[in-house]
Amino acid sequence: MESAERLRHVVLKVDRAHGHLRSLRGELSTYFSRQPFEVAVKRDPETRKPIYFVSKAEPVPDRLAVVAGDVIQNLVTALDHLAYQLVCVSTNDAPPNPHRVYFPIARDADTYEKGKRRKLDGASDAAIAAVDELEPYQGGNDTLWTMQQLNNVEKHRLLVTVGAQAGGVNLGQLGAHLVESTFPPEAVEALKSMSLYIQPVDKGFPLEPGFELLLGAPDEPPNPDQQFRFDVALHEPGIADGRPLIPLLEDFAKTVQLVVDRLSPLLESQA
Secondary structure, X not given: OOHHHHHHHHHHHHHHHHHHHHHHHHHHHHHHHOOOEEEEEEEOOOOOOEXXXXXXXXXXXXXXXXXXXXXXXXXXHHHHHHHHHHHHHHOOOOOXXXXXXXXXXXXXXXXXXXXXXXXXXXXXXXXXHHHHHHOOEOOOOHHHHHHHHHHHHHHHOOOOOEEEEEEEEEHHHHHHHHHOOOOOHHHHHHHHOOOOEEOOOOOOOOOOOOOEEEEOOOOOOOOOOOOEEEEEEEEEOOOEEEEEHHHHHHHHHHHHHHHHHHHHHHHHHHO
């Protein structure tokens, strides 16, 4: 079998993942176009400090979690297809356990070492060594481990951990507001034009009305120009803690493509 044919199903799954990712970007754009978040200001009667808080937060559509799961599932399946073809090349298309071949991703290096040959039963030493170099375990290639863990979660329940969170406060407007009475007007305008966001420690996942975003100084007048950023993120404690959704999935896709690129020469040389 030609190497291109061996890679065909791998490529199809990766392409399908990218198709879901494009769909997800479009649906996220539609969601944000509805202006799903609004910010208001109140004043603490005791401290007299202004409090910027979320006054409106539309729920993130469940479909976004479904599509995110589809992206992850197709990428993991692409790696399993690649593992199967590595075994097929090594065994002249007669894998000893064809229904139990998986790309070996483990929780740590020791677990990987103990289980890699079982998951790649029949693969050549060269193929095993090439996979070893990828370090597909937590503490090695954490991206692969995170992707696989999320895929395991998605097998059993909807990724309801997709939701909105606070993405940051713009330091430009914050700084301009603090110095507008003492700095020259041109300096204040330069600060206002900045786009420099600092992420909060508490992002308020999942974001709901009432969540406090910023606390000002006593008697400080509210800043009508203050900007805030909001993210749609995936928050699965211990796996992906508040990771913005699109960059996370793009990282998965990039990593899987790198794995395919690294291992596909083994199919060519042994085809």
